[in-house]
Amino acid sequence: MNPNICLYFQVHQPYRIKDLRITNIGQDSKYFDEQKNREVFRKVAEKCYLPANALMLELLGKYPDFHIAYSLSGVFLEQCEEYGEDVLESFKKLTDTGKVELLAETYYHSLSAVQSLPEFCEQVSLHCKKIEEIFGQKPRIFRNTELIFNNEIAHIARMMGFRGTLAEGADHILQGRTPNEPYVPPEFYLPKEHYWDVISKHFPGVIPPKKILVLLKNYKLSDDVAFRFSDKSWVGFPLNAETFTDWITSSGGHSINLFMDYETFGEHQWEDTGIFDFLRSLPEIWQKRGIRALTPSQILDEWEHGARSEKGNEHLQKEVKSILSLLSKLWKKSKQSDSEYQEETFDAHLPISWADTERDLSAWKGNDIQHAALQDLYDLEELVKASGDEELVRSWRLLQTSDHFYYMCTKYWNDGDVHKYFSPYDSPYEAYRRFSHALCDLRSRLS
């Protein structure tokens, strides 16, 4: 049996900080480069969001087994309201098809998951509300900023009521196992007073599911499209939809999870690379070969309704696994009923992410300036919140967007790499200069 495909696209734009000067501190509480942000938004809208959405709408209408998922950050949605109602409308048209799932994330696309639990809860809750308000959909699957994930985050998401979450299929955790089926985090309980009390405050009335399933990004196949599609030195170049589908079917498993930035289409990979034609031809081939593209929720529904036992090319391995899990259940005198399937454990003790080859937090929390910036920012949390000044809270939150810290990354600075490509500033030091001025101003507003 063919695996399913799970397509999820990340849609996000940060608010870039303007060329603040020390003389602005205490004088100017507008930190962001209005003109630049509008410019970038419109450029990406024309190159990516609008044409890609138009294409998706067409494909969703044409192919009944084609479904997709998006995660739209709160700051992206705000930029839509400011710079692009047309973009927002085109997303609404997509969700109106009923074949598009929207995921939950932190409203400000922040690193709060690894910095502050109360702030993290508040931002996820804010985001869910915003999505429901605009699209009338209640997110059931959580994806954290840049796929940052560890066991703790998985359980916090479970306690928030999510049945599934996404993560990078990091090799060092999979240890040779397939990324193509759902996993569970190791079972443990987070101390009630530190976690449940905080979480339930922001998610009132939620009854956490017993387990949360983790869908892992198949990074090889995802990155073939997102990063390598137009790379002439790559052996797979030029990639066509047939070949790519062959790779998918031979990869096997329950679902091939293709997670990537939406800007892949038209912005990272320009239209003249043929990326839109590639995208257009995929669902047709999938339809012919009986491969379905499902949303994360549908993938989990299928999984839970027993599709997992029917997997063709892995049935032997599966049998061994179920015997092992049966034995382990006997051993543990499992609390679960016999009919319940025990997924493999994906044990991310330390945080992982989808960034760089390290797939850890070093893109945002790797050097002195990043650590200092994050620390200084979150040190203000209590004071900012105690001020009761909504504008102040908002400014503080807008500074939490992960991109600010990404731009400060010096990992490969001298090699002229991807960070440089994505940065609107001259250098990581320039990113820090602007950020530190904004933070100084924020502090001055507190006193």
Place this chain on the structure above:
Amino acid sequence: MFGWEYPPMHLGGLGVACQGLVRGLMKNGVKVTLVLPNPDAEIDGDMEVISPNSEMLKNIHVTSALSPYDSAQAYYEKMKGVPREQQNIYGEDLGQAIENYTAASVEMTKNVRPDVLHCHDWMTYEAGVRAANYHQKPLVAHIHATELDRTHFNPNKWIFERERWGFEKADKIIAVSNYTKNILVSHYGISPENISVVHNGNNVTRDKQPDNIQSEYRTDHTPMVLFLGRLTLQKGPNQFLEMAAEIHRIRPDVQFVIAGDGGMLGELIENSVKLGLQGNVIFAGRVSNKEAQKLFAQADCFVMPSLSEPFGLVALEAIEQGTPVILSKQSGVSEVVGPAFKVDFWDTAKMADCVLTVLREAPLANQLRSESSHVLQKLTWEHQAMNVRSLYHELIN
């Protein structure tokens, strides 16, 4: 190879770069015969130095009014600061000196069997061209600084033409940066295919940390911002003062040290008073290498606001001492130094803001400091000379 200045007899970056390249080439197995107007060069390994014999030397020992670095007007001021024994390399009549050097050069190299001829800056181009003709071998013209850099695009026409003539005669030009390459293409009309960029390497060898002297003018914990370079238009000392004034308005405790000598000293002293900086600027005069090291180590920030800087070795010296640097975008060195702020030379307000941020934010200063050593590790003369060697090979074959 035809050089003009060479340590210990040198006034600027040309001599230092020349020595670095020669050493690097020898490490790459290239045999170098260096032709110099002055016999007192530091000899390394099996390098051979040829300089005019006493008979020829007599002819070259003309004292001159022109120098490759300064306008004629600045000559007098500059010469006051130059040790007497060094004055003869830029004599009173540079044109005549070059003429004599050139005439002697072919004569001197007649018995050498070079595969490639390599000459440095316009003073040696004619010697290079004549020798290349004599030996019927390819010529490499190395450009360390153009007349346009030195004069902020108001060149001495004669020198400008000598430079262009040299570029056109050469089989290959080596520019010390893309910045310089662009000047050659857009102002001298040279085809970009004829120009290879080989950035200068790092000459500084990591000695033990210099003793941290505490001079009388510095009290503890007073932030200090440093300028070090010849006091000429090209190096942007006036921009440094403008920046200092901006900083002073916000942080009156900051001290500024201007180290170096040159024709603009008087004007700069006047300007610093006009800007109300008399209590905060120290003119340190010309400093020795050792003193320079100490100044770098003491400075909280080094600023190189050059108006047009083909390379800017001084920035590497600052980085060597772990000093955070702010570099003019109009410089070659900014192409190879990642951990730095890079600002247009005219944007003194931004320059000031960068300095103020470095002074306020310890993590930023630490970050810049901690990364600087990587720059120097990558930028060795041995590595840069390897690029020159492969260029020689291309020319020979």
